Amino acid sequence: MTTTSPAALLGAAARARFTDRTALVSGAGSGIGRAVALALAAEGARVVVAGRRREPLEETVALIEERGGKALAVTADVSRAADAEALVAAAVDRFGSLDVAVNNAGIFRGGAAADLPEQDWHDQLAVNVTGVYLALKAQVRQMRSQPSGGAIVNVSSTFGPHAASPGAAAYAATKAAVTALSRGAALDHIREGVRVNVVSPGATATRMSLRPGETESDRTERARATLPLGRISATEEVAAAVLYLASDEAASLVGTDLVIDSGASL
Numbered sequence: 001m002t003t004t005s006p007a008a009l010l011g012a013a014a015r016a017r018f019t020d021r022t023a024l025v026s027g028a029g030s031g032i033g034r035a036v037a038l039a040l041a042a043e044g045a046r047v048v049v050a051g052r053r054r055e056p057l058e059e060t061v062a063l064i065e066e067r068g069g070k071a072l073a074v075t076a077d078v079s080r081a082a083d084a085e086a087l088v089a090a091a092v093d094r095f096g097s098l099d100v101a102v103n104n105a106g107i108f109r110g111g112a113a114a115d116l117p118e119q120d121w122h123d124q125l126a127v128n129v130t131g132v133y134l135a136l137k138a139q140v141r142q143m144r145s146q147p148s149g150g151a152i153v154n155v156s157s158t159f160g161p162h163a164a165s166p167g168a169a170a171y172a173a174t175k176a177a178v179t180a181l182s183r184g185a186a187l188d189h190i191r192e193g194v195r196v197n198v199v200s201p202g203a204t205a206t207r208m209s210l211r212p213g214e215t216e217s218d219r220t221e222r223a224r225a226t227l228p229l230g231r232i233s234a235t236e237e238v239a240a241a242v243l244y245l246a247s248d249e250a251a252s253l254v255g256t257d258l259v260i261d262s263g264a265s266l
Contacts, residue, residue, distance in 0.1 A: 017247045019044030022095040024087060026078055026135065027105035029056025031206035032155065034063075035235035036102050036242050041069030043243065046095045050076045050087050051105065070095075078105045078131035081138075088138045097146055100246045101139040103132045104155040106174075108208055113169035121170050128174035129181070136185055140194050149193025151246040154182045158202040161257060162265040175200075179257055186255030197245040197253055202261025203232040228263030 023040045027033035028049035034056075041047045041064040049060045049071060057073035064071040074090045076083040091098045106128045109120035132154055143150030159168050160176035179198055186196040203209040203223065209232060210219055223232045241258050244250055259265060 016044040017243070017249070018100065021099035022046045022048070022091050022097045023100035023102065023246075024048045024050065024091050024098060024139070025102045025104060026050045026076070026087075026131075027155075028060050029053060031208070032201065032204060032235050032238050033102070033104040034060050035239040036104065037071070038063060038067075039236070039239040039243055040100065040102075040246075041071060042067065045100065046070040046072075048072045048074055048087065048091045048094070050074050050078070052077055078103075078135055079126040081134045084131075084134040084138045087135070088142050092142060097148075098139060098142045099146075099148065099150050101135065101143075101150065101152045102155065102242055102246070103135045103152065105131055106155065108168075108171050110167045110171070112167055116170050124170055124174045128171070129177045132178050133181060136181070136196070140185070140189050140192070143194045144189065144192040146193075149195070151250075152185075152194065152196045153242050153245045154178055154196070154198050155242075156182070156198050156200045156257065158200050158259060158261045158265050161200055162259055162261070163202075183255040183257070190254050195251075195254055197250070197255065198257040199238060199241050199245065200257055200259045200261070201233060201238045202259070202264045203227070204238055204260075205232055205234055223262070226264075228266065231262060233260050233262060 018040055023045040025033050025037045028037045029051040037047050037049050037060050049057050051057050054075050061071040061073045072094050076087050109124055156178040157175040159165055160172035161179040182196050182198045224230050238260050241260050
């Protein structure tokens with residue numbers, strides 16, 4: 001039996017749900033963030049890509065522009081309120097609005113709960129939780145001032161809200177906080193025209209899903225043996241879920257947490 005790759009399936013189904021809309025994606029220099037930025041641009045969005053390092057962001061912008069899209073790279077540290085506000089201002093200054101925001105930036109510091117260095121705990125809280133909170137504040141303030149409102153998708157994880165794993169207690173705590181924050185914010189702001197939802201990826205084809213010393217081939221074999229689906233998710237599949245939640249097709253979804261984990265948390 002022949003199979004079609006997830007990327008090919010998604011490409012075949014591409015539409016233009018985000019024409020004339022402006023999207024902001026943090027952590028867009030690689031992995032899920034880059035896949036989301038490319039997918040939004042492919043469907044007509046003008047995309048502001050954000051991250052701490054300029055070079056990967058410029059690579060994302062180049063990929064978008066060579067396919068005919070419009071994009072802007074802005075370096076930022078999402079754990080700083082001034083940077084979160086500057087990102088929104090850059091989107092509005094360049095493209096006139098902020099219609100979609102995807103808060104994807106995050107870091108992982110592994111270690112058993114009692115052995116994790118305190119600084120690793122604080123670093124994960126700063127980026128994974130405070131960064132989402134500050135970004136969401138700035139984004140909602142802009143979106144609720146627009147007649148069309150806006151949609152925010154926060155990237156959480158199966159670790160924390162849906163599953164546990166050795167050596168990931170602190171990371172899981174931050175992602176559980178992201179999910180709780182998102183659900184609360186969804187109720188706070190839906191009557192202002194701002195929808196907030198969440199995606200919770202499990203193992204995905206990024207460097208973060210590789211265990212220490214593991215190769216991609218090793219990961220493929222591990223997934224085949226341990227995951228109900230028999231494989232990890234492609235970044236394009238996570239991006240497709242993000243775009244659905246941000247689109248008008250999901251207009252009645254408020255505070256939804258969409259799990260994408262190959263059946264691991266069942």
